[in-house]
Amino acid sequence: MSNATEQPVAPEGYKLKKKKPIYKRVWFWLLAIIVLVIVIASASSGGGDDAATVTGDGAEGGTEAPAGPAFQGQQEGDVSAEPGQTITIDDVAITASPLTDGDAAFGATLCSTVTIANGGDDAASFNGGFDWNLQDPAGASRSTTLGGSDTLLNSGELAPGGTVTGDVCFDNPTAAPGTYAVIYAPTFSFSDDRAVWVDNR
Secondary structure (H helix, E strand, O other), X not given: OOOOOOOOOOOOOOOOOOOOOHHHOHHHHHHHHHHHHHHHHHHHHOOOOOOOEEEEOOEEXXXXXXXXXXXXXXXXXXXXXXXXXXXXXXXXXXXXXOOXXXXXXXXXXXXXXXXXXXXXXXXXXXXXXXXXXXXXXXXXXXXXXXXXXXXXXXXXXXXXXXXXXXXXXXXXXXXXXXXXXXXXXXXXXXXXXXXXXXXXX
């Protein structure tokens, strides 16, 4: 006769599993690391709320953004200027020359010579292939092209106090007259600010 207080016996090879506490799970620590990296990156980007400035011909001594001409599709964080003026965002000063016709070996192109000067305390990334776009008079945005100039802006890191100059070129299939916007929007940036040079051709 069996005792009524006996506990049922688990089958052989069967083990009861206890759930791990949340802080002992791998996904918890991965999530915590990702959040920490985002917080550190946001803090180290610093100066993200500094007002952008425009300097050069037609901008006396530097004016706080928003300044400069309006253009189609202008966004709230855009800082616009005339070609040849310098726009400074987060201690990085960028200048874009007026658009010129580029090498037409593979089709019509428009090019702008740009200079980037890092006035900050940290290295600044630059990328001639991904940081720049051209908006044509119809409002269509074009990425940079691999042709148009022998001195295209490449990519890399700019040390504090460093300067780099090169051309950014864009396909120009329509060659239509009107207002063009050369747009600098850094790929690796936590800021939504864009530097825009408005060129009437």
